[in-house]
Amino acid sequence: MNPPTDAVRFRVRYSDTDQMMTYYNARVLEWFELGRNELIRALGKPYRLWEQEGVRLPVCEAHVEFDGPAQYDDLLRLTTTLSMPSRARVRFDSRVVMDETDRPVCHGYTIHAVVDPGGRPLRPPAWMTEMLTVRNDMR
Amino acid sequence: MNPPTDAVRFRVRYSDTDQMMTYYNARVLEWFELGRNELIRALGKPYRLWEQEGVRLPVCEAHVEFDGPAQYDDLLRLTTTLSMPSRARVRFDSRVVMDETDRPVCHGYTIHAVVDPGGRPLRPPAWMTEMLTVRNDMR
Amino acid sequence: MNPPTDAVRFRVRYSDTDQMMTYYNARVLEWFELGRNELIRALGKPYRLWEQEGVRLPVCEAHVEFDGPAQYDDLLRLTTTLSMPSRARVRFDSRVVMDETDRPVCHGYTIHAVVDPGGRPLRPPAWMTEMLTVRNDMR
Amino acid sequence: MNPPTDAVRFRVRYSDTDQMMTYYNARVLEWFELGRNELIRALGKPYRLWEQEGVRLPVCEAHVEFDGPAQYDDLLRLTTTLSMPSRARVRFDSRVVMDETDRPVCHGYTIHAVVDPGGRPLRPPAWMTEMLTVRNDMR
Numbered sequence: 001m002n003p004p005t006d007a008v009r010f011r012v013r014y015s016d017t018d019q020m021m022t023y024y025n026a027r028v029l030e031w032f033e034l035g036r037n038e039l040i041r042a043l044g045k046p047y048r049l050w051e052q053e054g055v056r057l058p059v060c061e062a063h064v065e066f067d068g069p070a071q072y073d074d075l076l077r078l079t080t081t082l083s084m085p086s087r088a089r090v091r092f093d094s095r096v097v098m099d100e101t102d103r104p105v106c107h108g109y110t111i112h113a114v115v116d117p118g119g120r121p122l123r124p125p126a127w128m129t130e131m132l133t134v135r136n137d138m139r
Numbered sequence: 140m141n142p143p144t145d146a147v148r149f150r151v152r153y154s155d156t157d158q159m160m161t162y163y164n165a166r167v168l169e170w171f172e173l174g175r176n177e178l179i180r181a182l183g184k185p186y187r188l189w190e191q192e193g194v195r196l197p198v199c200e201a202h203v204e205f206d207g208p209a210q211y212d213d214l215l216r217l218t219t220t221l222s223m224p225s226r227a228r229v230r231f232d233s234r235v236v237m238d239e240t241d242r243p244v245c246h247g248y249t250i251h252a253v254v255d256p257g258g259r260p261l262r263p264p265a266w267m268t269e270m271l272t273v274r275n276d277m278r
Numbered sequence: 279m280n281p282p283t284d285a286v287r288f289r290v291r292y293s294d295t296d297q298m299m300t301y302y303n304a305r306v307l308e309w310f311e312l313g314r315n316e317l318i319r320a321l322g323k324p325y326r327l328w329e330q331e332g333v334r335l336p337v338c339e340a341h342v343e344f345d346g347p348a349q350y351d352d353l354l355r356l357t358t359t360l361s362m363p364s365r366a367r368v369r370f371d372s373r374v375v376m377d378e379t380d381r382p383v384c385h386g387y388t389i390h391a392v393v394d395p396g397g398r399p400l401r402p403p404a405w406m407t408e409m410l411t412v413r414n415d416m417r
Numbered sequence: 418m419n420p421p422t423d424a425v426r427f428r429v430r431y432s433d434t435d436q437m438m439t440y441y442n443a444r445v446l447e448w449f450e451l452g453r454n455e456l457i458r459a460l461g462k463p464y465r466l467w468e469q470e471g472v473r474l475p476v477c478e479a480h481v482e483f484d485g486p487a488q489y490d491d492l493l494r495l496t497t498t499l500s501m502p503s504r505a506r507v508r509f510d511s512r513v514v515m516d517e518t519d520r521p522v523c524h525g526y527t528i529h530a531v532v533d534p535g536g537r538p539l540r541p542p543a544w545m546t547e548m549l550t551v552r553n554d555m556r
Contacts (some may be wrong), residue, residue: 011315012352013308013311013312013315014311014315015308015311030291033291033292034291037289037291037351046351047351048349048350048351071326072326073315073324073326075324085416096392
């Protein structure tokens, strides 16, 4: 049984770089968002539909470790893995490497609360835990 | 009678730079926003109160010309001038220079619609036109 | 004879949005960058190779008109068209629509100088004008 | 003996917000950068001069915990504290609160390597350790 996981490829944009000739550190959290979105979409229900059903996953905690540089236009591969450390928390582990060589670029995680549109803690609805569990069994 | 105008000083952040060793072009529109906010605040009613009274100024059009480079930590001075080309439009002209030498960095403008929270065109309320007109007379 | 043109599809990221529930205006210039990159790549020589051969295209002027809202996760289609208004200038016209309905989201252009790594005006090298001209003939 | 610390005030920009009606998570790392810059400046030698003398502090690790929302135009206070967990590492602890009420907004840290312009580990020069030590004694 493997946890839900998904990979996306993207290129470093000029807007991701800074004058130290690598990607700017805050941009990594935008990349992680991209990976979360695509993983959730691959699980069968895009996050925007979660929002429409009243489930939100605000970020509680974010952590990044910077493993190496990347320049403009480099093709990166971001792998995202989902887990639920508790009924009230969803965690995404993210790892970015150079697509061609697998050389590490950065990795980290984000931890998310499960809340309603008013920001109050929410017991995860059945479709949500089922979706994650079924996928766990399938893979 | 001079139009309402205001200047703010700020430093180029590392996050504003790119690997061409100058500020990244899109960042200028964030700087222009900063200047609009502070000009509107100086006129006596911060934009967030405009929103609370149901007036929004979404950007319809933005234009930037890039006059010269600026590096991380350079102290810049942004001058913003407001005008109303019509009852339905507010225009902000923005000019950024090196604070110490007045060397041009970039300039441009944004044009904004006057709309209600639903995005429908709105006749500017009396307090809005008065605020702008009074300031015009005062300066 | 048609000018070189190319289309890319991308989704609105959460990081592209603001609290007015649409994309933040400055983000459009990052989207335009994405379109330029992919058009230049499609012409046969990625921009990073231009830089390695000593040709840079800094933005001189940028213009955006905002045609309608777009929300998080909307699938957009960006069409970019290249032209050379003079030997010293390259212009990219950009148009973003909702991919499914063709409803306009925003459009505009950027104008770029042709310079060497030191920022001095450069006569476009033969491969550059040929690449653009050949493509013109081919399409 | 207290560690070097400094506080800066700034307002949430529209560009910092997202459609969840609070600040976008990645923006916090840009705020932390602002706090580091101003703390280093307050210690007597702006970071850009560190770079000119061949000392760079790339981010190795970043951590953020999100404590509460903040809206457009809220006035925030960011307190940054510097420490050297080893000769090869500099750490900045950052804490953001609502300026008026001290209500927590977010907190975290960044850990930085000390490297030369080529990215190789560097023994911190005497002026650097002295600057930090002297300030420690003075406060």
